[in-house]
Amino acid sequence: MKLLVEYTGQLRTAVGRSQDRIEVPDGATVAALLAQLSQSIGESARPHLLTLAGTMQPSLLVAINDTACTARQAASTVLQDGDSVVLLPPIAGG
Numbered sequence: 001m002k003l004l005v006e007y008t009g010q011l012r013t014a015v016g017r018s019q020d021r022i023e024v025p026d027g028a029t030v031a032a033l034l035a036q037l038s039q040s041i042g043e044s045a046r047p048h049l050l051t052l053a054g055t056m057q058p059s060l061l062v063a064i065n066d067t068a069c070t071a072r073q074a075a076s077t078v079l080q081d082g083d084s085v086v087l088l089p090p091i092a093g094g
Contacts, residue, residue: 001026001081005037011089014044016068026081030062031055033085048089061088 008066024033034056038046051057056074063069063086069077079085 001028001079002029003033003079004034004083004084006084006086008086009089010089011045011048011087014048015041024079028079030064030069030079030085032076033079034062034074049087059090061085061090063088 001024003022003024003044004019005022007015007017012018022033022037024036028036034049037055038049047057049060056071056085058071060071061068062074064077064079064083
């Protein structure tokens with residue numbers, strides 16, 4: 001199934017683009033998407049997506065079709081074909 005993944009803030013800078021069309025297996029969860037992205041995008045984006053233990057960064061906000069998904073929900077939230085996933089890392093600065 002195909003998803004539109006949008007990157008914002010520091011993550012957009014780390015990735016070098018604002019969005020991707022990603023193909024994931026049927027039944028993929030948010031956690032599986034983040035793991036796939038961290039492998040395909042590269043090391044610069046991994047700390048924004050995953051903890052050292054490989055789970056979703058608690059500070060990362062994921063919005064699926066404008067509905068928030070928390071780190072606690074990442075492993076159980078199943079994505080659907082055509083979903084729009086926005087990844088919003090925390091904003092830092094002064």
